[in-house]
Amino acid sequence: MGHLLISVAGAGLFCLIQLPAFAVNRPDPCSMDTAGKDAVCRAASDGIPAADTISSAIISGLRPLKQAGIRRTEIDSIALNENISLSMAGLLAHNSAVFIRQYGRATLSTVSIRGTAASHTQVLWNGMKINSPMLGMTDFSLVPAYFMDHAEILHGTSSLQETGGGIGGAVIMESRLPDTPGLDIRYIQGIGSYLTADEFLKVAYRGPKFSTSTKLLLSTSKNDFRFVNMDKKEIAYDENMNITDSWHPVEKNENGQFRDFHLMQDLGYDFGKGHSLSLSAWYMDSWRQIPPISVDYGSPDRLLNEQKEQALRAVAAWTKSRHSGRTRISAGYSWSKLGYDYARERGDGSYAWMTKSRSTSHTLYIKGRHEQYFGTKWLLCADAAWYGHSIESADEASLRPEGSGYSADAVEVSAAVSVKWQPVRRLGISFTLREEFFDKDFSPVIPALNMDFLVSEAWNLYLKGSASLNYRHPALNDLYFVPGGNPELKSESGFCYEAGYSLDRTFGHAVRLTAEGSWFDSFVDDWILWLPEGAKKNFWTPVNMMKVHAYGVEQKLGADWNFAKRWNFRFDGNFTWSPSIDMSRSGNEQDSSFGKQLPYVPEFSGSFTAGLTFADWSFLWKWCWYSRRYTMSSNEDSVSGSVPPYLMNDISLGRKFGFRRMDLSVGLSVNNLFDRQYVTVLSRPMPGINYEIYIGITPKFKVK
């Protein structure tokens, strides 16, 4: 039999729920100690369209006590390793119910969960929060999906299990050490449209005690895709300077080059008896030009508009695992140096500088977390995290001869105690209290209650419900940016409750069906918005402006079907309906924003990935759709009042060849298959159909 079929559903697994959670975590294909593990993980790590062997793993299981009532979307490890050019922004767009706001290809991309703002999404890597302390958000275009071995979204109240401030939710990412013993070397090269080149190298080793994984990625592109500029017209004059003709020009995405370099090192040592030490470090050096907007009539040749960012993030962790619990102590450091230049050449070689900002941030981090089981029905979790931020931000543009900027030091503390109780086999209850401190302010105590109830063992059907408060402190730029920072800002506060279900059922050995859905309802007060500091002033300032009511439905559906020998079909779909309504009353009857959808939040969105594999062949189809996004708070249908709905189709095809000394993988990805012209942000064009081919080489070693 050319493939291995694993089915761990059934009575045997159900019995495991009686054991402590560490023994009953739902099997992750990349952490299973089964014969199928190698096949699954290797296929997922080839960096080309996932090809072989995925068909062989059909797994289902009950949720561990630790996840009682939790609403989470785990990103499939196969999706994480789909191809080396994919950022987390691109990944989440097709594999989850979040909205990605992209300012263009390889430019700022932020994540919005459940109709909230980008800063309402907390992002953790290996346990450390990596949201910019200055901006409060994370640019997901700078996070290569291929570097992450695990990613999940905690929706709404569930994010409080990990951190505070995630009014929309949290994105949890981890890089992990190899599971398979021995040496694993992998080199992948991708070449694509717009002179795009991606190089990836991974060297990993797992020994009895020591493990290491080194990943390198270099991505470069001229990124000069063409598009029909419907916002502009070219004109022709006659000899008397009368316009004789006009047309929408075909333009290039000028000034859009980028070069991103990432290096990640994971080290681990297993001391035995449950003790282990790990170190993860991630260095990034990114240079990105920023294209002019579609209505810019300046000469791109005279434009200097680019962003340079260097960042180092490192986390060391000591973990002690026991049958009755686990303790993890971690410490980390994050450094980021961000430069943004915006200038235009005057025509004589000199530049008129508009912005020359330089920001440096240092963050120290210490976190402790302990999980303790008391019998099989009680779990106590406690964690405390301390972050010390130090910021230097300056604008050296010549417009302000003496420059301007700010320095700030801030301490951020988050601590929580959580009790999880399983009074009867079918019922799980989790109650969490979290307290946060930022800069000078304590948040009120934040309670969260999560519950679930097992309705059907056969269908692994749970009903879930939760409710919580949440607070998000202003980011340091909100408080201190010069000019405009507002030290008087209050924290944003939210209340959210939700109810939903999840099911997970296997049918025989060939079919697995999963589904999850929830209704959520949240209210956010003191929403922070940056607005002009009075009319005709030359800077903006943040204010606590809005009350927002965000509610809706999230629905997820998954299927895995081995419909014939060596054939497999997988499907993962998401649908979200998320009205996010401005409930602020200004008192001005001409203000039309009350009761309207927030700008740039789609009311409807959907996505799916569908994969078909046969032996060493694979085919993947990714689809996403967003309804109209209004750009104005009054929800106008005028030409600039909204950006049109769009749907996107990407496909990829892969083939793997096995040789005696190595495996060879080749793949082709086609993005924007139907060559749709679209934007996700006004005046920021996105590329049409584009291609990338990949070749991957994995040497075989005799001793593993």
Add this chain to the structure above:
Amino acid sequence: MGRKISLFTLWLFSIAAAVGCTKNDGTDTGPDFSFVPKQGQTLFIAAEGNWGAGNASLSCYDIGNGSVENDVFYRANDQKLGDTAQSMTLYDGTLWIVVNGSNVIFAVDPVTFREKGRISGLNSPRYIHFISDSKAYVTQMYDGDILIVDPTTYSVTGKIETGASSTEQMVQSGDDVIVNCWSSQKEILKIDTGTDAVTGRLEVGIQPVAMQLDLRGKLWVLNDGSNAWPGNPIGSEAPSLKMIDPENFTIEKSFEFAEDSPVNGAFTMNAAKDSLFFLNGAVYAMSIDDSTLPASPLFKVDGAMALYDLAVSPVNSEIYVSDALDYQQNGIVCRYSADGELRGVFKAGITPGSFCWY
């Protein structure tokens, strides 16, 4: 088995075809306006939009019947006005719209709204001022040089080095043009239009934001004082109003506002040029002969959220005040009688920032 696979594949591709086809969202645009602008009866409003969003627009208001047409530039030309429409000037039957963030100045027919030409390749243009039919000055935000342009050929023909980091509004005083240097600066400049050279500089206060010339030829300069930004490298102070003799370039009168006055660049005169109007949280008016600033406003704008600009009708002295509301929706323009009686409200584009009478 083969048939099973074929059917499955067929199903897969039929789904692909279905989801790949969407309706073209293109909008059929064409001139379809409810009125034709007439001289003496029309007010143009340029809405700045949001910087970086490219959502500036042009509105046209018929004073006679009180109707408004929004987005007229886009509707007439099937192209967007651009990013941050900063100012408008009507010269010799052509409306010149300076679009700061788009680095372009459009020449527009004020009757058909159709583009007549454009000056492009600029560097954050702010205002255009005509010296003659074939010569105009263009100030810039991010370049202290003032560009000299030929409006007949839509081309840049030269530049004036000013030594300032940016330049803003311009008024004509005899053969001179007076220019204020606003952002993080203190000066106004005098430029000889014959030699295109700076012939005078005068410190008038922190951030001179707007200027007017009265009927006696005196120059009035409004300084916003950067009072909302104490950390401004140039400093901050209470806003002030200065009366300047443009000939000998000296300050003759000085008026100081209260420290926290929300004075901005909304500053204009009536047709007789004997009264000044400005916004300071409400609409204020003062005679050019007054010896103090007005203690109370001419009128307040009920429910105002973000008062932005104002204009006084040269025909009947009615006062038009714009309110940007939350800066994320179409702002409003309130029409008042000369003594402050509300006569109407209409919506223009996002952040209605400048007015031009036709």
